[in-house]
Amino acid sequence: MFKTLKSDLPASVVVFFVALPLCLGIALASGAPLFSGLIAGIIGGIVVGALSGSKIGVSGPAAGLAAIVLTAIGTLGGYENFLVAVVLGGVIQLVFGLLKAGIIGYYFPSSVIKGMLTGIGIIIILKQIPHFFGYDAEPEGADSFIETSGENTFSALFNIFDNLIIGSMVVGFIALGILLLWSNVLSKKGKIFHIIQGPLVAVVVGIVFYLVTQSNDSLAIASSHLVSVPVPDSLDSFIGQFSFPNFSAITNPEVWVVAFTIALVASLETLLCVEASDKIDPNKNVTPTNRELLAQGAGNILSGLVGGLPITQVIVRSSANIQSGGKSKMSAILHGFLLLISVILIPAVLNKIPLSVLAAILLIVGYKLAKPALFVKMYKLGWKQSVPFFVTVIGIVFTDLLVGIGLGLMVGIVVILLKSYQNSHFLHIKDNSNGKHKIKMELAEEVTFFNKGAILKELDSLPRDTYLEFDVTKTRYLDYDIVEILEDFAFKAKERNIDIKLVSKRGVVENPPSFIEFFQLRPKSNISLS
Numbered sequence: 311m312f313k314t315l316k317s318d319l320p321a322s323v324v325v326f327f328v329a330l331p332l333c334l335g336i337a338l339a340s341g342a343p344l345f346s347g348l349i350a351g352i353i354g355g356i357v358v359g360a361l362s363g364s365k366i367g368v369s370g371p372a373a374g375l376a377a378i379v380l381t382a383i384g385t386l387g388g389y390e391n392f393l394v395a396v397v398l399g400g401v402i403q404l405v406f407g408l409l410k411a412g413i414i415g416y417y418f419p420s421s422v423i424k425g426m427l428t429g430i431g432i433i434i435i436l437k438q439i440p441h442f443f444g445y446d447a448e449p450e451g452a453d454s455f456i457e458t459s460g461e462n463t464f465s466a467l468f469n470i471f472d473n474l475i476i477g478s479m480v481v482g483f484i485a486l487g488i489l490l491l492w493s494n495v496l497s498k499k500g501k502i503f504h505i506i507q508g509p510l511v512a513v514v515v516g517i518v519f520y521l522v523t524q525s526n527d528s529l530a531i532a533s534s535h536l537v538s539v540p541v542p543d544s545l546d547s548f549i550g551q552f553s554f555p556n557f558s559a560i561t562n563p564e565v566w567v568v569a570f571t572i573a574l575v576a577s578l579e580t581l582l583c584v585e586a587s588d589k590i591d592p593n594k595n596v597t598p599t600n601r602e603l604l605a606q607g608a609g610n611i612l613s614g615l616v617g618g619l620p621i622t623q624v625i626v627r628s629s630a631n632i633q634s635g636g637k638s639k640m641s642a643i644l645h646g647f648l649l650l651i652s653v654i655l656i657p658a659v660l661n662k663i664p665l666s667v668l669a670a671i672l673l674i675v676g677y678k679l680a681k682p683a684l685f686v687k688m689y690k691l692g693w694k695q696s697v698p699f700f701v702t703v704i705g706i707v708f709t710d711l712l713v714g715i716g717l718g719l720m721v722g723i724v725v726i727l728l729k730s731y732q733n734s735h736f737l738h739i740k741d742n743s744n745g746k747h748k749i750k751m752e753l754a755e756e757v758t759f760f761n762k763g764a765i766l767k768e769l770d771s772l773p774r775d776t777y778l779e780f781d782v783t784k785t786r787y788l789d790y791d792i793v794e795i796l797e798d799f800a801f802k803a804k805e806r807n808i809d810i811k812l813v814s815k816r817g818v819v820e821n822p823p824s825f826i827e828f829f830q831l832r833p834k835s836n837i838s839l840s
Contacts, residue, residue: 314637320507321636322644325368326652327509328630328675329355329645330660331668334538335450336371339458340379342389342619345540345551347371348653349618353609355646358621359639361605364597367587368627368642369609371619373453374579374711375572379619382568386559393555393614395565399572400610403603406577412599415581417759421695422718423586424688425702429714430625431679432707433463434672440466441669442482444475444535450665454710463707475666477529481519482666485512489674507634509671516667517659531664539657548654553617572610572620575712580606580623582715587628593637630675698722726758747773752781759791769799774806781813788829796825 329351337347354369383392433453447459455463492508523529542548559565584597609621631641688699702718812819822828
């Protein structure tokens with residue numbers, strides 16, 4: 311981890327400035343103490359970051375759980391009772407990890423994952439524009455279409471100019487200009503501009519702007535438009551911000567229902583974020599999903615014990631980490647320490663940061679997740695990829711993250727079932743043996759991961775001393791999962807004295823040494839054979 315410190319330290323600063331308003335905003339939207347969001351962010355960075363196998367994933371409180379937390383605090387009779395559910399939810403996540411439930415994350419289509427990233431990018435942009443102009447009615451970090459203020463995402467945009475704060479808008483544009491100048495011009499001029507990140511400069515300028523304009527009637531920014539970190543006046547008051555679970559509520563069945571809900575939703579959101587962050591990781595690291603569930607479970611147990619919100623891996627922070635050049639888990643860990651140190655030593659300084667400056671940072675993060683070129687690319691891939699993608703994006707924008715992903719997944723399944731119906735015989739088997747065990751297997755036009763089980767069964771049932779002709783001449787789309795099965799089977803075939811003749815439009819190969827090399831596939835990709 312320390313070998314990449316020169317990349318991870320600057321990235322951790324950016325993630326810190328992204329995480330700070332989100333931790334506070336999600337706590338506010340959840341009806342929980344503000345400090346609870348910071349606790350979850352600190353533990354998500356330090357503890358989960360250390361235990362996780364992800365090199366670029368960053369964990370903390372998640373907006374997707376805010377509605378569940380808000381309802382649960384009321385139904386369970388207080389925050390201390392709710393913390394029992396958080397602890398139990400972490401224990402259940404440990405069980406999920408031990409049961410190898412992390413494999414679920416691999417069964418979400420690529421089009422849905424890309425739609426998730428793009429939808430989140432659009433949501434970030436739409437939700438941060440009001441904050442950019444000083445309209446702070448909705449807490450930072452909210453992602454639902456219907457807002458707690460009674461508005462929705464688009465009505466809030468229409469009401470900006472009735473609630474415009476000139477000072478917030480001016481410093482927001484200054485911050486945005488600094489960020490664009492830094493990323494497009496200065497970052498190419500020298501290493502110093504990589505070490506000192508644009509977001510840090512923007513925040514410092516924002517603090518200076520606030521201090522200089524306090525006496526200016528037009529540009530002064532009220533405290534309601536600044537970061538609001540709890541400021542303890544003594545060690546006792548700092549310790550008093552921690553809450554502890556009331557374990558006498560453990561016999562309440564509703565506590566267990568909330569615990570299972572937290573465990574299921576947090577695990578699903580984490581697995582989706584793991585898949586998404588791995589997809590945009592330029593180094594293409596692969597996160598061990600079962601280990602991630604164990605790390606998240608440990609983090610939630612600790613968070614619940616000291617008064618923190620539930621934790622998941624969060625794509626907004628993870629993508630900010632990747633965009634800022636984070637290389638290892640040290641970036642996530644350092645961002646956690648920055649949160650911890652800052653809330654202990656400089657909470658008063660943090661409370662001078664205008665929210666519009668942090669909104670500018672998040673606008674850049676959102677744009678990089680939802681670049682217009684991606685929409686064109688997905689459209690050109692054809693309706694089987696573009697329809698689930700666009701449904702996921704629209705669902706996330708007009709509902710929330712999990713509902714949008716669910717809609718995209720349902721459409722993706724319908725698309726696959728429709729194609730399977732149109733081409734139902736994905737595997738034809740002809741026994742031409744005449745006592746000599748000659749078998750011909752012919753794949754259909756499209757073979758997806760849904761066909762894995764049947765193909766595995768047929769290959770495993772082949773007798774010893776068989777001559778297998780494997781025909782893919784009609785196959786236009788072959789899922790990488792199927793190629794992996796063939797790769798593994800080729801190894802087993804040698805032990806069972808099975809000869810393989812691979813017939814394709816690219817030629818005929820006897821006992822190919824590697825199916826992956828033959829199809830020129832790289833891990834986690836598919837191939838069109840047409």
